[in-house]
Amino acid sequence: xxxIVKTLTAMEPETPGWRARxxxxxxxxxxxxxxxxxxxxxxxxxxxxxYISLSDSSMLPSYRFVGIRPYIDLWSNLRWKIAYSNxxxxxxxYVVLAMLLGLALAIAIDQRVRGExxxxxxxxxxxxxxxxxxxAVWRWIYSPDVGIExxxxxxxxxxxxxxxxxxxxxxxxxxxxxGVWQSSGFAMALFLAGLRSxxxxxxxxxxxxGASRFRIYAKIILPTIAPIFVAVAVVLLxxxxxxxxxxxxxxxxxxxxxxxxxxxxxxxLMFQRGQINIGAAAAVMMLLALAVVLVPYSLWLVWRxxxxxxxxx
Amino acid sequence: MATLTVARLRKRxxxxxxxxxxxxxxxxxxxxxxxxxxxxxxxxxxxxxAGLESVSEGEIRIDGRLVNAVAPKDRDIAMxxxxxxxxxxxxxxxxxxxxxxxxxxxxxxxxAAIKRVAALLQIEQLLHRKPGQLSGGQRQRVAMGRALVRDxxxxxxxxxxxxxxxxxxxxxRTEIKKLHHKVxxxxxxxxxxxxxxxxxxxxxxxxxxxxxxxxxEPAVVYGQPANxxxxxxxxxxxxxxxxxxLSEAEGVATVExxxxxxGVARLPLPFRPARAPAGNRVVLGVRPEHMFRYADDxxxxxxxxxxxxxxxxxxxxxGAETIAVLKLGERDVTGRFDPDGAPRLGEHMKIGVDMANxxxxxxxxxxxxxxxxx
Amino acid sequence: MVDAAYxxxxxxxxxxxxxxxxxxxxxxxxxxxxxxxxxxxPLFVVIANSFRQLPEITRNGLIAFPRSFxxxxxxxxxxxxxxxxxxxxxxxxxxxxxxxxxxxxxISSLLxxxxxxxxxxxxxxxxxxxxxxxxxxxxxxxQIALMPWAFVLGHLHxxxxxxxxxxxxxxxxxxxxxxxxxxxYISxxxxxxxxxxxxGAGFWRIFYKIILPLSPPILIVxxxxxFTGIWNEYLFGVVFTDxxxxxxxxxxxxLATSQMNAHAYDVTGAAVLIGAAPPLLxxxxxxxxxxxxxxxxxxx
Numbered sequence: 001x002x003x004i005v006k007t008l009t010a011m012e013p014e015t016p017g018w019r020a021r022x023x024x025x026x027x028x029x030x031x032x033x034x035x036x037x038x039x040x041x042x043x044x045x046x047x048x049x050x051y052i053s054l055s056d057s058s059m060l061p062s063y064r065f066v067g068i069r070p071y072i073d074l075w076s077n078l079r080w081k082i083a084y085s086n087x088x089x090x091x092x093x094y095v096v097l098a099m100l101l102g103l104a105l106a107i108a109i110d111q112r113v114r115g116e117x118x119x120x121x122x123x124x125x126x127x128x129x130x131x132x133x134x135x136a137v138w139r140w141i142y143s144p145d146v147g148i149e150x151x152x153x154x155x156x157x158x159x160x161x162x163x164x165x166x167x168x169x170x171x172x173x174x175x176x177x178x179g180v181w182q183s184s185g186f187a188m189a190l191f192l193a194g195l196r197s198x199x200x201x202x203x204x205x206x207x208x209x210g211a212s213r214f215r216i217y218a219k220i221i222l223p224t225i226a227p228i229f230v231a232v233a234v235v236l237l238x239x240x241x242x243x244x245x246x247x248x249x250x251x252x253x254x255x256x257x258x259x260x261x262x263x264x265x266x267x268x269l270m271f272q273r274g275q276i277n278i279g280a281a282a283a284v285m286m287l288l289a290l291a292v293v294l295v296p297y298s299l300w301l302v303w304r305x306x307x308x309x310x311x312x313x
Numbered sequence: 314m315a316t317l318t319v320a321r322l323r324k325r326x327x328x329x330x331x332x333x334x335x336x337x338x339x340x341x342x343x344x345x346x347x348x349x350x351x352x353x354x355x356x357x358x359x360x361x362x363a364g365l366e367s368v369s370e371g372e373i374r375i376d377g378r379l380v381n382a383v384a385p386k387d388r389d390i391a392m393x394x395x396x397x398x399x400x401x402x403x404x405x406x407x408x409x410x411x412x413x414x415x416x417x418x419x420x421x422x423x424x425a426a427i428k429r430v431a432a433l434l435q436i437e438q439l440l441h442r443k444p445g446q447l448s449g450g451q452r453q454r455v456a457m458g459r460a461l462v463r464d465x466x467x468x469x470x471x472x473x474x475x476x477x478x479x480x481x482x483x484x485x486r487t488e489i490k491k492l493h494h495k496v497x498x499x500x501x502x503x504x505x506x507x508x509x510x511x512x513x514x515x516x517x518x519x520x521x522x523x524x525x526x527x528x529x530e531p532a533v534v535y536g537q538p539a540n541x542x543x544x545x546x547x548x549x550x551x552x553x554x555x556x557x558x559l560s561e562a563e564g565v566a567t568v569e570x571x572x573x574x575x576g577v578a579r580l581p582l583p584f585r586p587a588r589a590p591a592g593n594r595v596v597l598g599v600r601p602e603h604m605f606r607y608a609d610d611x612x613x614x615x616x617x618x619x620x621x622x623x624x625x626x627x628x629x630x631x632g633a634e635t636i637a638v639l640k641l642g643e644r645d646v647t648g649r650f651d652p653d654g655a656p657r658l659g660e661h662m663k664i665g666v667d668m669a670n671x672x673x674x675x676x677x678x679x680x681x682x683x684x685x686x687x
Numbered sequence: 688m689v690d691a692a693y694x695x696x697x698x699x700x701x702x703x704x705x706x707x708x709x710x711x712x713x714x715x716x717x718x719x720x721x722x723x724x725x726x727x728x729p730l731f732v733v734i735a736n737s738f739r740q741l742p743e744i745t746r747n748g749l750i751a752f753p754r755s756f757x758x759x760x761x762x763x764x765x766x767x768x769x770x771x772x773x774x775x776x777x778x779x780x781x782x783x784x785x786x787x788x789x790x791x792x793x794i795s796s797l798l799x800x801x802x803x804x805x806x807x808x809x810x811x812x813x814x815x816x817x818x819x820x821x822x823x824x825x826x827x828x829x830q831i832a833l834m835p836w837a838f839v840l841g842h843l844h845x846x847x848x849x850x851x852x853x854x855x856x857x858x859x860x861x862x863x864x865x866x867x868x869x870x871x872y873i874s875x876x877x878x879x880x881x882x883x884x885x886x887g888a889g890f891w892r893i894f895y896k897i898i899l900p901l902s903p904p905i906l907i908v909x910x911x912x913x914f915t916g917i918w919n920e921y922l923f924g925v926v927f928t929d930x931x932x933x934x935x936x937x938x939x940x941x942l943a944t945s946q947m948n949a950h951a952y953d954v955t956g957a958a959v960l961i962g963a964a965p966p967l968l969x970x971x972x973x974x975x976x977x978x979x980x981x982x983x984x985x986x987x
Contacts (some may be wrong), residue, residue, distance in 0.1 A: 020384060026890040027809035031817075034802050034865065037858045038821040045835040046827070052834055061834060105722060108715050121974060122723045125730075128970035130919030132936045133963045136943035137729040140749050140952065150748035181726065189978050242828050245921035245936070252944050263922075266830040271926060276834065283830040294826055365881050386887035398878035402900035411896070412886030459882075 046287060053280035061276060070277040080282065083260040086172060087289070090261070091240040093176045094183075098236055099229070101180060102187025107217065109188070110195045120192070124185035131182065135249025138178045139165065142250075168258035171251050175243075175259060178250060183239060187232050194225035227304070230297065237293045241286060262286050315376050315466035315499045316341055317362065322371035324357055324523075331357050333523040334371070339499050339516075346514035347503045350546065353520040356471060359503045363469055364388050375467055386415070391460035392469040395476060397452045399444040405455045406440040409462050426462040433495070434458050450481050457489075461496070468500040474509065486512060507547045511535065519543045537672065541679040544598050544672060550636060552598045553646040556676070559586065559593040568597050568673075570621075571642035578621035583669050585685040590675040595682065598672035601636070604648035606656070607665040617669040625656040639664065733963075737761065737956035744952045757953070764957035768942075777958050779931055780938035784918055785965070787849045787934055791856035792913040798857070799864020799909055804898050806865065807872035808880045809890070818869065824862030829922050840927060847928050855927070856917045863916075864909045867980075871905035872898065908980035911973050915966040935962045 056066045074080050109119050126134065141147045142165040149162040164174035198221050206216045244263035251259045262282055269279030317339040324332035332354045339345045347355040360366040362373055364385035373380050380388050391412075399408050406427060413423045431437045434454045444452055453473065460468060473489075474482045490513055493500060504510055510517045510531070517534045519526040519542075527539035538544035544552045557570040566582045580597075605611055607620050626645065627638040635655035638645045639662065648656070648664065656662050673682040728750070735753045736744055743755040766776040806818050836855055837846070845851035875898070883893045924934040939962045942955055970977070 023384070023889055027805045028811060030890075031802050031805045034798055034861050035817055035821065038824050038861055041832065041858050042820060042823045042827060045832045048835045048838075049831045049833075061838070101722075104718070108719050111711075111715050113715060113719065117975070119719055119723065120978070121971070122726050124974065124978065125967065125970060126726065128915050128966045128974075129963050130921070130936055130966070132919065132921050132939050132943075133959050134729070136939060136955070136959050137733055139943065141729065141732065143749075145950075146744065146749040146952065148750065151750040154748060154751070181729075185726075193978075238826055244830075245940070248921070249940055249943055263828070263830055266833070267922070267926070270833060280834060283828065283833070286828045287831050290826055290828060360881075363881070363885060365884065385881075385884045386889075390885060392882065392885050394878040394882060396876050396878045398876060398882035400879060400883070400897050402897070411883070411888070415883075415887035415892060459886075463886075 046284075049280045049283055053277055053284050055277050057276040057280070059274035059276070066277075070281040074278050074281045074285070077278075079257050079260055080262075080265055082257055083262045083265045083282075084285070086259060087241065087243075087262055089172060090176055090179070090243065091237060093173075094179045094240050095233055095236045097176065098180045098184045098187050099232055101184040102232070103191050105184065105188040106191035106195055109192055120189070123188050126182045127186050129182070131244075131246040132249045134178060134182050135246050138174070138181070139250050142174050165251055166255060168255045171255060171259045175247060175250055179240075179243070179246060182246070183236060187236065190228055190232050191225070194228040195221060198224050230300070234293060234297045238290060241289050241293070262289075316374075317345075317467060317499060317501065318372075318374040318377075319358070319362070320372050320374075322358070322361065322373065323369045324354070324361060324366065325369045331523050332361075332369075335520075335525050337518055337525065337528060339501065342497045342499055344493055344500045344502065344513055344515045346510035346517045347501065347520060348505065348507055348510040348517055348546075349520035349526075351505060354523040355503045355505075355520050358520070359392075359469055359471055359501060362467075362501060363390055363392055388467070389465050390467040390469055391463050391465040392471065393456050393460050393473045395472040397444070397456040397473075397476075399452055399456060399459070401444050404441050404443055405436065405447070405458070408444070408455060409440075409459045412459065412463050423462075426464070430458045430461045433461065433492070449477050450485060453477065453485055454488075457492070466499065468498045470500065470502040470504075472504055473502075474504070475506070489513060507549070511547070517547075519546060521546075536670070537681065537683075538598075539681055541596065541598070541674050544674070544681075548600055550601050550647045550649070552600050552672070554674070555597040555599065555641060555644070555646065557595050557597040559589055559595050559673070568595065568671075570597060572621060573623055573640040573642060578619075580619035580621070580666060580668060582671075582673075583617035586673055587683045587685040590682065591677060594676050596674040596676050596679075598674055599646070599666055600670065601647045601649040603667040603670045604646075604650070605665045605667070606650060606654045607663040608654075611665050615665070615667045615669070617667060618665040619668050620663060620665050622661055622663050625658055625660045625662055628656055628658050630655065733956045733960050736952050737764075737960055739953060741951070741953045745950065749952060760953035760957040764954045764961060768951075768954050768958070773930065777935060777938050777942070777961060780933055780935040781961060783849055783928075783932060784935040784962075787852045787856070788914055788917045788965075791853045791860065791917050792910055794853070795857045795860035795864050795913055796906060796909045798861055799868045800899070800902060800906065801894070802861070802865040803868025803870075803872050803905075804894055806869045807875075808877065808893075808898070818865075821862050822866055824859065825866060827859075829859070833922075833926060836923070836927065847932050849928075849932065851927055852923060852934065855923050856913075856920070860913050860917070863912065867909055867912075868902075868905055871902075871980075875901055904976060904980055907973050907976040911969055911977045914969050918966050938962075 051063070052061055053070055054065055054067060055062055055070075056064045105119075105123055109116055113119065142162075144150070144161070144163050144166065147162070149160060152160045152162065164170045164177075202220055202224070203216060206220045211219070242263060243261050244267070247253060247259055247261050247264055253260045253264055262285065266279045266282045266286065269275045269282065317337075319335055319337040322332055322335040322337075323330065335354075335358060337345070337358075347358060349355050357366060361368055364380065364383060368381045375388060375390070399405075400411065403411065409427055409430065410423050413426065418426075427440070431440060434457060436451070436454050436458055439447060439451055439455065444455070447455065456473070470489075474485055477485060486509060493513070502509075502513060514531055516529060517531055518528040519534060519539075521542050527534055527543045534543060535547050538547060538552075541554060545554070555570050557568045560567050560569055560579075562579065562581065566585050568580045568582060569577050570580070572578050586595075605615075605618075607618075612618050621641075623639040623641050623646070625637055626640050629636040629638075630652065633652070635650045635652050637648050637650055637656040639648060639656075650656055674680065675682055732749050736749060737760050738756055738758070739753050740755040740757045740759075743753075747754065762776075764776055765778050765781075767774060768776045802821075806814055840846045840851040840854075843851070843854075845854065879897055880893055883897055888896065918934075919936060920934075921936040921940065925937040925940065928934070928937070939959060942958055
C-alpha cells in the first residue's frame with residue numbers, strides 16, 4: 001500500500017520544498033553580511049569622505065556643500081605640496097631600490113647557496129616587524145649621538161658626520177632606506193618564487209645554446225618572470241602611497257615639515273587642526289593616486305588574461 | 314528496476330546553447346556510452362542527469378520520476394569522476410562511507426556494504442590508505458567502490474579511464490565490463506574514446522556540437538553510421554571518404570572514382586542505394602580494414618570484392634598489422650593490411666575493396682544513403 | 688702524444704673554470720653576508736640594548752659590543768615606565784593588542800574561508816562582479832575611511848573601545864582573507880564538491896568535512912597575515928582609542944617620539960622588543976608556510 005502511494009507521488013513533478021529552497025539560498029546568505037560590509041566600506045565610506053571633502057566641515061562633519069573650495073585650499077598649502085612631492089620622490093626611489101635589492105638577493109639565493117632557509121628568514125623578517133618598531137629602531141641608528149656617527153667616530157675618524165634625520169634635505173633618504181630595509185625581503189620572496197617557477201628545460205636549452213649565466217638571466221629568466229616585476233611594483237607602490245606610521249616613528253614629519261607625507265597630512269588636518277574637509281580632500285587625493293596605479297594594472301591584467309585565453313583557447 | 318529517459322533536453326549557458334534538444338533512453342541494466350569529441354556536450358549532459366547542472370528545457374526522468382528539480386543527493390545515483398574526486402583528507406574507507414554517513418545509514422549496514430564492495434573490487438588491503446598513497450589504478454577502484462557501496466539506481470561515469478596509462482586503461486576497461494555484468498546496474502558512461510564506447514556499451518550515443526548524431530548498438534553505429542561525422546569519429550584509423558559518382562552498369566549500381574595520375578576506377582556495389590543524391594555525386598566511405606592486397610583467391614572468400622590500383626606513399630608497421638597510405642586521385646586513403654604481403658613503399662598496388670561493407674553518403678548533407686531493401 | 692696535449696689544454700681550461708666558479712661562490716656569499724649584517728643590525732641593537740646599562744649605552748653608543756648587563760629595563764618597560772602621563776609601562780597596551788588581534792584574526796580568517804568557499808565553489812550569477820568589488824577593499828587607504836568609521840563607531844557606542852578596533856580590522860581584513868582563500872579554493876577540484884553533493888552532503892557538511900580539512904595551508908597564510916597586520920597597525924589605534932585603551936603600536940610611538948624619553952634607550956629597547964615579539968614569534972614559527980602560500984598566490 002505504502003509502496004503504491006510512494007510510486008504515485010513519485011510520478012508527480014516535484015516542486016522544491018522550503019528546505020531545498022533554503023539550501024539553494026545558503027551560499028548567498030552566508031556571503032551577504034561580508035558583501036554588505038565590504039560594499040559599505042569600499043563605496044559608502046569613500047563616497048562619504050568625498051562628500052565631506054566638498055563641504056564646509058571643520059571640527060565636526062557638516063554637510064553644507066561648498067564645491068571644490070577645500071581642494072583649492074589644499075593645493076595652495078605649502079605643506080601639502082611638500083607632502084605630495086615627497087610621495088613621488090619617495091615612491092620612485094623606494095620601489096626601484098627595494099626591487100633591485102630584492103632581485104639581487106633572490107638571484108644570489110637562487111645560486112644553490114647553503115642554508116637557503118636561514119638567508120631567506122633573515123631577509124624577510126623585517127616584514128613581520130611593524131613600521132612603528134622599524135621607525136623607532138632606525139631613528140636610533142641614524143641618531144648622531146649614539147648611532148652610526150658615534151660608531152664610526154669610535155674608530156678614530158673624529159670628524160665623520162652622518163646626520164640623515166636631522167638634515168631637512170636628507171631626512172627623506174632616511175625614510176627611503178628604512179622602507180627598503182623593511183620591504184626588500186618581500187620583493188626577494190616573490191622574485192625567488194618566480195625564479196623557481198621558470199621551466200628548468202628552458203635554462204638547459206639556453207646552456208646547450210652556449211649562453212653565459214648572465215645572458216641566461218638577462219635574456220631568458222627575467223623576461224619570463226616579467227609579470228612578477230609588475231605585481232611587486234604595484235604592491236610596493238601602494239605601500240608607498242599609504243606610508244604613514246614609518247614617518248611618524250622615524251622623523252615625525254621633521255625636521256620641520258620636510259618629511260611630511262600625504263597620509264600624515266590627512267591625519268593632522270582631521271585630528272589635530274580640525275579642518276576635516278581639507279583632510280578629506282587630501283584623503284581623496286591619496287585614493288586618486290592609488291587609482292592611478294591600480295586601474296592601469298587591473299586593465300593590464302584583464303588584457304593579459306584575454307590574450308592568454310586566446311592563445312590557449 | 315531503473316530506467317533513464319531524457320526528452321527534448323536543452324542547456325544554455327548565457328547565450329550559448331550547448332545542448333540542442335537531446336532525446337535518449339536507457340532500459341533497465343543497460344550500459345549506454347555517450348561519446349563525442351571534447352566540447353560536444355556529453356559531460357554537460359551527464360552533469361544534468363546527475364543534477365549538478367540545471368535543466369534549461371526538456372525533462373529528465375529516472376524510473377519515470379521527473380527529476381529536473383531534484384537535488385543530486387535525492388536522485389539515487391552514483392558517479393565516478395574523471396579525476397576520481399576522492400576526498401584527499403579521508404582514507405579509502407572514509408571516502409566510501411562518507412555518502413552513507415551523510416544519509417545517516419546505520420553503522421552496521423555501512424560495515425556490511427564496505428565489506429561487500431571491497432571484496433568485489435579486491436581493495437580490502439587499501440581501505441586504511443589515503444588517496445595520496447594509492448596508485449592511479451587503485452584510486453580508480455576506490456572511486457568505483459565509493460559509487461558501488463550506496464547501491465544506487467543509476468551509475469554515472471565521467472571519462473573514468475582517461476587519467477590512466479594505456480595499459481592500465483585496457484585492464485580497467487575489462488574490469489568495468491565484468492563489474493557491469495556482475496551488478497547489472499543501468500549505467501551512463503561518458504568517454505571520448507570510441508574504443509571504450511565500442512567495447513563496453515550496449516548502446517552508443519554519438520554526440521557532436523550539442524546534438525545527438527546517432528543512438529544505436531555498437532555494431533550499427535560502426536557499420537551503418539548515420540552520417541559522415543559518426544563514420545569519421547568511430548574507428549581508428551578513420552574511415553576514408555572518397556568523392557565519387559554513382560552510375561549504373563549492366564543493371565548493377567556502380568561507384569566511379571578518380572585514380573592517381575588520371576583514369577577512373579569502377580566499383581560495382583552488391584546493394585542498391587535507396588535514393589540517388591543530386592547529380593549522382595556521392596561520398597564513398599571505406600574503412601581501412603576493408604581494403605586488401607588483391608589476390609585471385611580473395612574473390613572466393615569475399616564475393617563483393619572490387620579492385621583498383623594505387624601507389625603506396627607511406628608504410629607504418631605496428632606489428633599486428635601494417636597501416637599504409639595510398640594515393641587515390643588527389644587524396645590519401647589509409648588501409649590496414651595483414652603483415653604477410655604488406656604493402657611496400659613505392660609499390661603500385663592492386664587493392665581489393667570489400668564493397669559489402671562500404672557506406673555511401675550524400676555530400677549535400679553528409680548523411681548516410683541507406684541501402685534499399687531487396 | 689696528441690692526447691696528452693689535449694689533456695693539458697683541457698685541464699687548464701677546467702682549472703680556470705673551477706677558479707671562476709670559486710670566485711663566483713665567494714662573491715655570492717660575501718654579498719649575502721654583507722646584507723645579512725645590515726638586516727640583522729637593528730635586531731641586534733634592540734636586543735643588546737635592552738640588556739645594557741643606560742650609562743654604558745650613552746658612552747659607547749648603540750652600535751657596540753655590550754660591556755654591561757642589566758635586567759632592569761624589562762620590568763620597567765613592562766609595568767613602571769611613564770608614557771603619556773601614566774606610569775604603568777606598556778603591559779596594558781600589550782594586553783589590549785592581544786585582545787584586539789586574536790578575535791579580529793580568527794573572525795576575519797573564518798569569514799574569509801567561508802566567503803572564499805562560496806565564491807569558488809558555489810558561484811552564482813554576478814558573484815564574480817561582487818568578488819571584484821570586495822577586492823577593492825584590499826587597496827583602500829585607511830585614511831579615506833577615518834571619518835566614516837568615527838561616525839559608525841560613535842553610533843554603535845563603541846568609540847574608544849577594543850570592540851571598535853576589532854570591527855574595523857574584521858571589515859578591513861575581509862577583502863584580503865577572502866581573496867586568498869578564494870584563490871586557494873579555486874585550485875581544489877570542483878569534482879570533489881560535486882562528488883560530495885551526490886554523496887548527499889550539503890553546503891555546511893561539504894565545508895567542514897572536505898574544504899576545511901584541506902585549508903590549513905591557506906589558513907596559516909591568512910592567520911599570519913592578519914595577525915601581523917592587525918598587531919602592527921597604528922593609524923586606527925591612535926585615532927580611535929586613547930590612554931589605557933590604546934594598542935601597543937600607539938604606546939610605542941608615544942614612547943619613542945616623546946622628548947622626555949628620548950635617551951631612555953634601555954627601556955625603549957625592551958618595550959620595542961615586547962611590541963615586536965608576538966608577530967616575530969608567529970613569523971618564525973610559521974614563516975615557511977607563509978612564504979610558500981603567499982608566493983603561490985602571487986606567482987599564479
